[in-house]
Amino acid sequence: MGAKVVFKPYDPDQLTFLPYKLEELVPEGHPVRIVKQVVDLIDVKPINRKYKGGGASSFHPRLMLKLLVYGYLTNTYSSRKLEDQAAQNVHFMWLLGMKKPDHNTINRFRSEKLSGILKQIFSQIVLLLAEQGIVSLKETVFTDGTKIESVANKYTFVWGKSIKNSKEKIKSQLDELWKYAQGLAAEELKDTTPISFEEINPEKVKETIAKIDAALNDKEEVSKQVKQKLNYARKNWPANLERYDQQEKQLGIRNSFSKTDPDATFMRMKEDHMLNGQLKPGYNLQISTQDQFILNYSLHQTSTDYQTLPSHIDQYEALYNTLPQAVVADAGYGSDENYGILQQKGIEAYIKYNTFDKEQKEGIKAFSNDSLHYNEGENYLTCPMGQRMAHIGDGQRITTSGHVQLISRYQAKNCNNCPMRGVCHSGQGNRIVEVNHSLRKHKQEAKERLNTEQGIKYRKRRPADVEPVFAQLKHNHGFRRFLLKGMSKTEVEIGLLSIAHNLRKWKA
Structure with a gap:
């Protein structure tokens, strides 16, 4: 006969003599304690200033910050899931003192109250790390x-090149309509100021189409296709140009953006x-x-x-x-x-x-601009055959970031009779090279x-x-x-992620 099986007592309805304390359910050294300890040390006045005062009472910014930081530390990013955690998870309940913000409150705090100021909170935590000697802000x-x-729809996009092409198409078609009108109604348009279509705007398009309409109004020989194009242009082109101008402002120096998240x-x-x-x-x-x-x-x-x-x-x-x-x-x-x-x-x-x-593996490529020796004192390059390449001028090149580079140009002599002509220079005439001496010097130092x-x-x-x-x-x-x-909102998300990462690693 086998040994008797014994089970531990189990009665979910049994009352306890003393109620449980949440404090007893959170182990020492648990990450949630690190979050509480650190957030209690930092200055939350930058967040406090975002509150206008008056009306109903609000959850304390320190409580809300703890909720979000610990949420991101535990991979809980959704405001609805954070709301659930605050009501169900012992660690969240302990951290929040049993307070239960709803998901709308959580989302407003994250989107509005932390926007533009979370980096100040983040830097305070990094400074705490520096004070403890964990990191050094003056080292490498x-x-x-x-x-x-982005959370944006990846199929709703605007391209800068497409806007430019659309505007060029409107300019071209408007020019064609104007020339067509001049051909049929030269007398009606003889006193009209010549129109340049290099730069167009909605008002200019409206004005031009109105002039063409007036000139062709009583002309029986106007084709049906031209009438349809004029009608389409009148209804769509000014509005399209207004939209293109707005989109170009949103683009700035970028080449694209999403319609559902323009940033x-x-x-x-x-x-x-x-x-x-x-x-x-x-x-x-x-x-x-x-x-x-x-x-x-x-x-x-x-x-x-x-x-x-x-x-x-x-x-x-x-x-x-x-x-x-x-x-x-x-x-x-x-x-x-x-x-x-x-x-x-x-x-x-x-x-x-x-x-x-x-270059580390193969060395500097033979015959490249970087391989040409430069004499700074007399400002000339030396070609692979040892001949001087004379300085023939300077120019500027502006990068996409707006940085102005100084470009120097040098020209070789007697390239036609050079035995290295085929491998050194394949273009016509004597070889001309452009050199950014500032970059060349920086690369050598690097x-x-x-x-x-x-x-x-x-x-x-x-x-x-x-x-x-x-x-x-x-x-x-x-x-x-x-x-x-x-x-602004995605910066808050990255800030919370960065704070959570640092606290997670601090604990480890």
Whole structure:
């Protein structure tokens, strides 16, 4: 006969002599205790100023901030799920003192009260880390970027090139209609001021169409197709041009935006199921890390990393009133403008340029502009055959970010009789090269710095410092897409993610 089975007593209706305390249900060292401890230390006056006063009482900003930070720390991003957690999860109940904000309150606090000021809260937490010696704001930071998809519909887009083509089409068709009218009604239009269609606007189009209508009104020979086009132009072109002007204002220097989230730009992203780099509306997130703690974050509407660095560094300085000793980044940030800005600020730039890795393996490509020796004293280049290439002029080139580059031009002599003509220069006449001496100098300095013992250490450390942070946020914690629309709201989401990441790692 087998041993008797004994079960532990179980009576869900049994009363306890003393009620449970939530405090007893939260283990020591639990992340929720870290959130409470840190948020209790920071100054929430910037949030308090967002409240107007009067009316019904509000939940305390410190309580709401704890709810959101711990929510993002536990991968709970939805306001409705946060509402559920506040009513059901022991850790949330303990953290909030049994208060239960509803999802509308949570969403308004996140979207409105934290907008524009969360970076001040984030910087306070980083300063606490610095006070404890966990990070140093004056030492080296590692910078990188990733693209995060907007919640916008990826099939509702506006392209700058398409707007330009549509406006050109209207100009061309309006010019054709005007010439057609002049051919049939030259007498009626003889006193009309000549019209230029180089620049058009809604008022000008209305005026021109009205003149054409008046001139052709009693002309029997006007074709049916022209009448239809005039009717269509009268009804649609002015409104279309107004819409195009508004869209161009929304575009700014961008080349696209989403109709359902105008702040989002279409960027090539690899995180789709085919991994083939589809264009999706999104934002470019930039972070600077140290020992995988996030010291600075910024969100951008441009897909190119090099354009984001100046404002990212300016923000670092504004937040902490200091600058890092060095910035380490990959080749996406290597530009004449960025090297110059970091040099002016006294920051060592351990930043690759676009051909650095290839040069490390293969050396500088023979016959390239960079391979030509430059005599700075007499301002000439030396061609591969040892002949002087005389300076023939200077010019300027303006980048998409507005940075002005000085370009010098040099021309070789006797290229036609040169035995290296085929491999050195295939164009007609003597070879002409354009050189940005500032960039050339910056690249040489960057190369020397990156190949020092310290530079090699930084190059090895960079992928292990900043890239795992993106892996944590996007893969381990499932944040691949924003929940909110608009730059100000998505910045709040990134701020909460960054705070949660730092507190999670602080605990670890």
